[in-house]
Amino acid sequence: MGKIGIYGSSFDPITNVHLWTANTILNRCKLDRVIFLPCSSKRRDKKMQIEDVHRLNMLHFAIENNEKFIADDYEMNQNAWNISTYETLKYFKSKYKHDTIYFIMGADLLIDIGNGKWGNSDLLVKENKFIVMARNGINMLKAISTSPILRNNDDGETFHLIDKGLAMEISSSYIRDEFSLGGDPRYLLPEACYRYIKEQSLYI
Template sequence: MGKIGIYGSSFDPVTNVHLWTANTILHRCNLDKIIFLPCSNKRRDKKMQTEDQHRWNMLELAINDNNQFEADAYEMNQNAWKITTYETLKHFKNKFKDDRIYFIMGADLLIDIGQGKWGNGDLLVKENQFIVMARNEINMLRAISSSPILRNNDDGKTFHLLDKGLAMEISSSYIRDEFSLGGDPRYLLPEACYKYIKKHGLYQ
């Protein structure tokens, strides 16, 4: 049985922090593979700043030299209002029936799930396992214990809480802003992605 992490984000664009986070999780949680899952551009809570094809191309450029990283367009091809993370994880559990699937997220999303902001929250927590990355000094144990959705569906193996040991919070939005304002965030994202953005005039 293999161990696979599902890492969802807009990746608009993918950054060095995304890659560093994925690599940290891969090694510290002894995963066999991490699947990068770009979200749908039809989400109501996020507005993509560039076309899906550009997001996809940059992600492939960023991970093509690591055989333990893989990109999957499943959510990118879905209508966002018809799908939740619960359905997404069911899809991957069916696709990889012989493997154990973990959903990778930040501690801020743990709080959102605990507050009932995610569709099928009870079933999502009850039927899945999560790797949760520390973020913004959020007390993850307190977040779990204070939420009925989280604590009542936790069998002791549901949440793998992980502190990266180093605060790295450079966001895609920061990089987009730098490009749009004429800055040069060259060393905050993979070199191939930087060149791709410059070539195609993205985020101007």
């Protein structure tokens, strides 16, 4: 039985920080694989800057030399109003029946789940395991202890908290802004992705 982390994000575009974060979690948490899961452009709470095909192409370019990294377009292919992390994790647990599935997220999302802002928040926590990355200004232990949803569904193995060494804050939006303003964020993302953006004239 293996251990798989599900790393969801817009990846608009994927950055070197995404890759560094995934690799750090892979090693610290002794995962066998990390699945990069780009979110759907049909979501009402997010607005993508480029078409799905470009985000997915760059994701494949970025991880092509790491056999422990996998790209999956499951959420990209789902209907907007049917997408939820709870249903997504049910899908992956069914697909990888003999493995343990972990959802990778930041501490800011932990607070949102604890406040019941996600669909099926109670069941989501009760039935799944999470790897939670620290965010500046957020006390993860306090977030868990003060939320009935989080603390009442924590069996001691529900949350794997990573509180050191993941505080790099180079975002996809920063890179998009640099491109749109004529900057050159070449060394903030994989070289193949940088070339693809230039060739396809994306983010300008």
